[in-house]
Amino acid sequence: MHGAPGTTKWSQLSFQQDVGAAAPAFGSAFSAGIKAVNGSALRDMLRMAQVPGMVNFGGGLPAPELFPMDRIAQASAQALEKHGWRAVQYGTTEGFLPLREWLAEHTCPGAAGVTPEHIQIMTGGQQSLDLVGKIFIDPGDTVLVETPTYMGAVQSFVPYRPHFAAVPTDDHGIEMDALEALLADLAREGRTPKFIYTIPNFQNPTGRTLSLERRERLLDLTAQYGVFVVEDDPYGQLRFSGEHLPSLAELMLRRTGGDPDRSHVVYCSSFSKTLAPGLRDAWVMAARPITERLVLAKQGADMHTPTLNQMIVTELLPLLPQQVDKLRHSYADRAGHMLAALERELPAGVSYTTPQGGMFLWLTLPEHVNTTAMLPRAVERQVAYMIGECFHALGGGHNTMRLCFSTASPQDIDRGIAALAQTIHAEL
Ligand SMILES: Cc1ncc(COP(=O)(O)O)c(C=O)c1O
Structure with missing residues (x-):
């Protein structure tokens, strides 16, 4: 709104003076979380x-x-031809159904209880970590991380203001005796960590892999102490030596008779390292109470992962092996x-x-x-x-x-x- 010609409102005046006088107080404006x-x-x-x-x-x-540049070009053309305007229209927050169906079948092969409702598509694995942090962490909560760990995960969790507790690792991943001692210490202080964040396969940054025996023990200990497991597995497909090991999510499903709704493992993976990271397509597989919360968190973050990208990835699935x-x-x-x-x-x-x-x-x-x-x-x-x-x-x-x-x-x-x-x- 403008005042009548020739008059100057006090609000206009003070605005002009402020702009001339000093830059906004950026330092005090930002949240403690981002700082x-x-x-x-x-x-x-x-x-x-x-x-x-x-x-x-x-x-x-x-x-x-x-x-696979040629195939990506082909898949893009196919996706647009097949889906027309739907490829660029708003999509559902949960993600493109054919992609979720495929992931429900293939994330833990043979686990018939996993349905598309247990799969949430994410805009990169990085968003999975951010939104997992958003739905689980209250300021002051304890989060367990491996030492060393993926710094991008720490960066995602920090704005939610957790206390980190560091779990030592050796050549076979997390040291289970140390984890047990830490959980017992925290329990004595009345603290139950919200979750443990772990990268069991070819860890970023060490390249180490958690042994099968330790995977089982991690599930025992976390179940015993009521701690969720956030399993980050973007590299699992990229094994070039040694025996394939089942994921924590897969081992847990064996324990629940294939029922994902009784699992305390939140499994995160991504197409970034197997197809191309710029497609920003990733997923979380978890119990329905968790995926339902992730939907709410994602609505506030970006509504949904780009529809066309999800369709392109779906077209590329036969190429994946x-x-x-x-x-x-x-x-x-x-x-x-x-x-x-x-x-x-x-x-x-x-x-x-x-x-x-x-x-x-x-x-x-x-x-x-x-x-x-x-x-x-x-x-x-x-x-x-x-x-x-x-x-x-x-x-x-x-x-x-x-x-x-x-x-x-x-x-x-x-x-x-x-x-x-x-x-x-x-x-x-
Ligand atoms: C362990 C780990 N988790 C998550 C990510 C994020 O991957 P994305 O490209 O899917 O966001 C990375 C990327 O390097 C990673 O190393």
Whole structure:
């Protein structure tokens, strides 16, 4: 509304004066939740990746030359032709039914009790973590995370203001005796953690896999203490050595006679690492009381995952076994090449994991080496890695780093690992 010509309303005046005087008080405007989020390591990493000649083992991207581009183009055309305007109309929050039907059948093969009602489509696995945090965490709640863990999950949970309790891991994943002791300690203080967040297969960042025996024990302990399990499994299909292990969700369904509504496991997976991450298609499989809450949370977040993308993924489902095979072979070669280079180049006193799948491996250097302080010296030698500290929700890990092998050529791996070894040598 405008005042009559020639008159100036006081509200207009004060607005003009405020704009001229000072910027808004951004600092005090933001919530404590968002102010607690620390994203700087990732920003630094992305900046470094752009330096020409840099061998960047720090990113966590799938190999772009393996994206099935022709098939994606074909699937897009098919989806538009088959579904017409429906492909670009609003869709249901739960997700595209044919995709949910397929996921109900294939997420835990043979579990007939899983129906589309147990499947919620998400806009990337990252949204699954955010919305799981949104429906479970009240400020001050305890959330258990592995040490180290995926920093993107911590970033999703932090705005909901939980207290993190860190669970130690070794080469076979979570240390169960330590978890049991922690749960008992918390119970004595009257605290029941809301959930434990775990990545059982080819964990990001370590590449480690939780053993079968520990999977069973994790289900025992969490059932005993009334703690939900958030199982994050974006890499499970990408096994290139060793025996397939059933997911926690699958093992739990065996215990409930196939009834997902009696399971305390919230299973999250994604097409990001098997098809292409830009499609932003992922899913959660969980008991109906959980998927019903996720629907409410998602309505407030983005209403639904883009309809066309879900249809494209549905068209691509028949290609999936072949595509996953291609990825497994390629990542096996790259991991093997990196392991051979590490074996050849690294000085004594540096240990590393041997992943059976996925995209990462994890280095532990002697105690006195600080990988955060060392990073600029590595960058001078044209190699970058992800510092280990940022995968520790409660601090620590100063002498560790994550290396990603999925995008590196054999030549880059040889040059990058040689440069990394020289950098480490100079610190010893
Ligand atoms: C363990 C883990 N969970 C979730 C995600 C998020 O994946 P998406 O691309 O599906 O959002 C990632 C991505 O790197 C991841 O490593």
